Amino acid sequence: MNEFVVIPAHNEENNVVEVINKVKIYVDNIIVIDDGSTDNTYDKARGGEGREERSVSVLKHEVNLGKGAALKTGCDFALKQGAEKIVVIDADGQHNPKEIPKFLEALQNNEIVFSHRTKSKAMPFVLKFGNDFINKFSSFLFGVNIKDNQCGYRAFTSDAYKKIRWSASDYYMETEMIINAGKHKLRYTEIPIETIYADKYKGTTVLDGVKIVLKMLTWRLLR
Numbered sequence: 001m002n003e004f005v006v007i008p009a010h011n012e013e014n015n016v017v018e019v020i021n022k023v024k025i026y027v028d029n030i031i032v033i034d035d036g037s038t039d040n041t042y043d044k045a046r047g048g049e050g051r052e053e054r055s056v057s058v059l060k061h062e063v064n065l066g067k068g069a070a071l072k073t074g075c076d077f078a079l080k081q082g083a084e085k086i087v088v089i090d091a092d093g094q095h096n097p098k099e100i101p102k103f104l105e106a107l108q109n110n111e112i113v114f115s116h117r118t119k120s121k122a123m124p125f126v127l128k129f130g131n132d133f134i135n136k137f138s139s140f141l142f143g144v145n146i147k148d149n150q151c152g153y154r155a156f157t158s159d160a161y162k163k164i165r166w167s168a169s170d171y172y173m174e175t176e177m178i179i180n181a182g183k184h185k186l187r188y189t190e191i192p193i194e195t196i197y198a199d200k201y202k203g204t205t206v207l208d209g210v211k212i213v214l215k216m217l218t219w220r221l222l223r
Contacts, residue, residue, distance in 0.1 A: 003104060004029040004083040008070035009091035013039040020045065020056060022097040023089065029081065030056045032091070033074045036064030041091075057081075067152070068166055068173030075161055087155040095153045099193050103155035111160040111186040114178075116148035117195040146190045150174055153193055160186055 034042040166176040
């Protein structure tokens, strides 16, 4: 089966090569999307020893369009390459690639696999509080009961991607993916993952969280 890993990256020159090399242990086909980085992310992802053996496709947005846009570019490209299973993982090293086999195994009986970060002292309090609120609100509105609405480490089949394909260009895409999964009644599961919090300000901010909640409420009221 054609299995692909899609990695959106923005200013990750210090992490992207290590992530690629670790992902390569588990999956042959890797797609990196440099989302308008101002550092050497693109060159780092393309270059280095073993480039030809890594089977890495590196795409580039000339300007920063947002994580949602970058992931969509990568997943669309994966479909064109014949992908049947897609795993999406961040480029900052917070997601451990050793979890990839768990996602692929879970896809045998599910159309989409979500994940939840195991709670740890390293997780900033504001993230714990914000995530818990968004999770409960999302479950109430859309009927998809998962523990971690904003964890971006996910996997889905190519057919599922066509149904969950999002329009959001920012972090709201992770919520929109859940909304679409509920709308199409996709078979889903959620698995626990280890997360390394190297930068507590990376990812969804408090302002992002407020925007996500308001968008969810607006979506529900308009339907």
